[in-house]
Amino acid sequence: MALDHAILVSLLEKPGSGYELARRFERSIGYFWTATHQQIYRVLKRMEGDGWVDVRDVPQHGRPDKKEYSVADAGRAALSAWLAAPIEPESVRHDLAVKIRGAAFDDPAALVGEVERHRQVHTDRLAHYLAGEARDFGEPPAEGGPSAADGPLDAERELQHVVLRGGIAYERMMIVWLDDVLATLGRFETAR
Amino acid sequence: MALDHAILVSLLEKPGSGYELARRFERSIGYFWTATHQQIYRVLKRMEGDGWVDVRDVPQHGRPDKKEYSVADAGRAALSAWLAAPIEPESVRHDLAVKIRGAAFDDPAALVGEVERHRQVHTDRLAHYLAGEARDFGEPPAEGGPSAADGPLDAERELQHVVLRGGIAYERMMIVWLDDVLATLGRFETAR
């Protein structure tokens, strides 16, 4: 029930078409909420029907027209209501953990390649995050540290940054853990 | 497509009824793969039809009979095939990250209670994991360090332990990050 809200947040950050949203769900937002373009188009259509979003046809030169969506008042209200409601489950699906436990009943050493592949994905993602952090949140040329002259706190920017820091912490933890997994699997490899 | 495999792994670790599996999915396994009893009963029935699991009626004194499931050869083969196939997506759904980014368009300070609640959940879970680790994997009374006399490596035990260490690392990371989130939100709270 929260793909709606993820889309609303993304549209508040910047209005865009279904296609553009789908691309964002492959990058920034997609790192903590996955969605395919089929899902996105369906939800946009439903939210349009419910008056949560407004649509505007944007003709483009050379390219097909796009429908630019932006959040309507009703959508903002729906988001507010969701923000105020507690969420519990944080349901997780860690295939790799299931595989590791399952490997005990098969060949543990056969899992090494798979774990290394995952480690590479997390290494790449970490590098990507760190590059994004340096680009978007790099040290401002502060003289004498933060002061009132820095202007009001930009909530959107600060909160995006703290979520990104979460992603960075997650990738770092995963890399350390996957090394632990590899070391553990290695003990069986040599023991065979 | 992997609830099947999570159930197979759990049944290989220890045969049991649908009810018992549902309880395990609330505890150990459930921390990296969620499932309700309705899902489990449905999948067990399907796997029984496909010959992946065997069933045995166990009459009990005082309690309703239970159907004890165990993994058949075809189930083991299916698990092996899954273990050998690469998995990519690791699809994530972090409601809280969406909420944090969404809070920029609402009241960031209003999220403090929710974040604190999540922090508590992770603190409790960490304590639970650490207790489990001490109980199940506590230092054996080794004299002179590890040696061949310790016997062969127990793959099931070692791999369960490394998965548990992953859970511990995850909870620790989350607590540190949630403190970062709280500090970030706090800057808006006082700025209002």
Next chain:
DNA sequence: GTCATCATGTAAAAGGTTACATGATTGG
């Protein structure tokens, strides 16, 4: 010319959630 990218969708199948339903025993 062919491939990648932009842009939007439909349809079917699989999987997950929520609500309802039953019935026995044990402990307070």
Next chain:
DNA sequence: CCAATCATGTAACCTTTTACATGATGAC
């Protein structure tokens, strides 16, 4: 007697995934 726990399920609904489908432009 009432609540909790053990034990198993059905039905309806919603969401997600996978496959198919179309058509244009720009770069090579």
